[in-house]
Amino acid sequence: MKHVGFTQMKDGSAEDYAFLTEHEVAYTRGTAARLLKALVALDESLSGYQVTRLGHSLQSATRAWRDGADTDWVASALLHDIGDIYAPYNHDEYAATILRPFVREQCTWVVEKHGDFQMVYYGHHVGADPHKRDKYTGHPYFDDCAAFCERWDQASFDPGYDTLPLDHFAPMVEEVFDRTPYDPAVLRKGQREPLVTTPR
Numbered sequence: 001m002k003h004v005g006f007t008q009m010k011d012g013s014a015e016d017y018a019f020l021t022e023h024e025v026a027y028t029r030g031t032a033a034r035l036l037k038a039l040v041a042l043d044e045s046l047s048g049y050q051v052t053r054l055g056h057s058l059q060s061a062t063r064a065w066r067d068g069a070d071t072d073w074v075a076s077a078l079l080h081d082i083g084d085i086y087a088p089y090n091h092d093e094y095a096a097t098i099l100r101p102f103v104r105e106q107c108t109w110v111v112e113k114h115g116d117f118q119m120v121y122y123g124h125h126v127g128a129d130p131h132k133r134d135k136y137t138g139h140p141y142f143d144d145c146a147a148f149c150e151r152w153d154q155a156s157f158d159p160g161y162d163t164l165p166l167d168h169f170a171p172m173v174e175e176v177f178d179r180t181p182y183d184p185a186v187l188r189k190g191q192r193e194p195l196v197t198t199p200r
């Protein structure tokens with residue numbers, strides 16, 4: 001079989017769908033490689049800062065890695081702004097959607113809300129609510145998101161910082177997207193890992 005026989009999904013056979021599933025599994029294995037390519041594309045986005053979006057992403061991941069954070073955190077720091085390419089108005093939700101099946105719930109939540117938490121640094125300059133994050137007060141991951149933004153996100157626009165290259169992080173991204181999607185042992189709902197452990 002080179003392709004399915006149907007032209008409308010409702011007419012497909014079990015063989016058609018078995019054939020498609022095989023293709024989907026093969027395609028899914030390339031997710032990490034496609035994300036790494038997309039990160040490079042981020043290099044061309046959003047000018048005006050002293051670092052590119054790729055530079056910012058790498059710097060965030062480098063700071064996470066140097067803080068001794070685990071692989072889920074480092075991959076989340078690296079990919080937290082990946083949504084800038086296609087979803088400039090909800091880039092945080094977009095990135096969280098990509099990460100959700102493959103990293104701890106704690107990290108997905110932080111990536112999803114980081115846009116609201118970042119407002120504390122510049123909302124007052126752009127007519128937005130700097131206290132947007134206050135609606136999450138009391139949430140178990142509130143402090144994690146505040147620390148993520150303070151240590152890794154808002155701090156990572158420095159062209160003089162010794163940022164590690166994408167190659168350094170590629171194996172971590174591959175490891176994360178090679179996991180079984182939505183594995184409860186990966187999502188570890190409600191469990192928190194520290195952002196800062198032993199500095200590397």
Ligand SMILES: [Fe+2]
Nearest residue numbers: 080081114115
């Ligand atoms: Fe962001």
Ligand SMILES: [Fe+2]
Nearest residue numbers: 056080081153
């Ligand atoms: Fe960011």
